Amino acid sequence: MSFLSYLINGISLGSVYAIIALGYTMVYGIAKMLNFAHGDVIMIGAYIVFTCVSSAGMHPALAVLISIVGCTVLGVAIERVAYRPLRNAASPLAVLITAIGMSYLLQNVALLIFGANTKTFPEILTLPSISLAGGQLNITGTSLVTIGACIVIMICLMAFIHRTKAGQAMLAVSEDKGAAQLMGINVNGTIALTFAIGSALAAVAGVLLCSAYPSLTPYTGSMPGIRAFVAAVFGGIGSIPGAFIGGILLGVIEILGRAYISSQLADAIVFGVLIVVLLVKPAGILGKNIQEKV
Secondary structure, three states: OHHHHHHHHHHHHHHHHHHHHHHHHHHHHHHOOOOOOHHHHHHHHHHHHHHHHHHOOOOHHHHHHHHHHHHHHHHHHHHHHHHHHHOOOOOOHHHHHHHHHHHHHHHHHHHHHHOOOOEEOOOOOOOOOEEEOOOOEEEOHHHHHHHHHHHHHHHHHHHHHHHOHHHHHHHHHHHOHHHHHHOOOOHHHHHHHHHHHHHHHHHHHHHHHHHHOOEEOOOOOHHHHHHHHHHHHHHOOOOHHHHHHHHHHHHHHHHHHHHHOOOOOHHHHHHHHHHHHHHHOOOOOOOOOOOOOO
């Protein structure tokens, strides 16, 4: 039963990674850039919920909604101010350096506002646990909500992309920005929408992550953001189903590695598995190798 318990915890943690990884993979698939400030948007979203619930006394559902709206606006603002002017830069390193700089900017703004002390995240999800096998296996309500939210988000996102005009525009821009613009698609608006969706998902991921691990600092989003990026690469960067699969597998590997090998070597195990996968299949699990004509 302990293995099943670890497996469920791994799927729950992997669901959070998958939600975060969806933001990475959507931005890369459409804008062909890596938004390394994405992990810090998670932290901002968690702080918004913390402030609304602890200081303003709001209902948790309203606080989560405000967090989603706030992170959506923040994501669009980051794209407009930091990334759009560099989209046609001669070197792709310019965008990468800007993304890292934006990450440190968000961390330091949070440090100035909230300080470096660890905050205890308020209890948002109060669902009871489920006991199976005569009480030998307990599944927390937080784990159930996290896994369910990930599945619902995945289904809704796939339906949005394949069944709406905005989603079709995203697919067109990801294939060829120039051709999409010639067909009348607003490329800037489509990329901004991608950042908005990814940042809204980051807010949800921040709430789920801090509900499972209720401590909050300005650096809360750093390592989950990096692990989610690993999950996106693991599953195939640019592939939405790949981000989902990569996130779940990464969470399971991390929890099982902590339980059966070493808690101190969990990160090394995760990155080691990634290296092996990329050596065997460089494009990731669901990624496609693209041949460039010279």
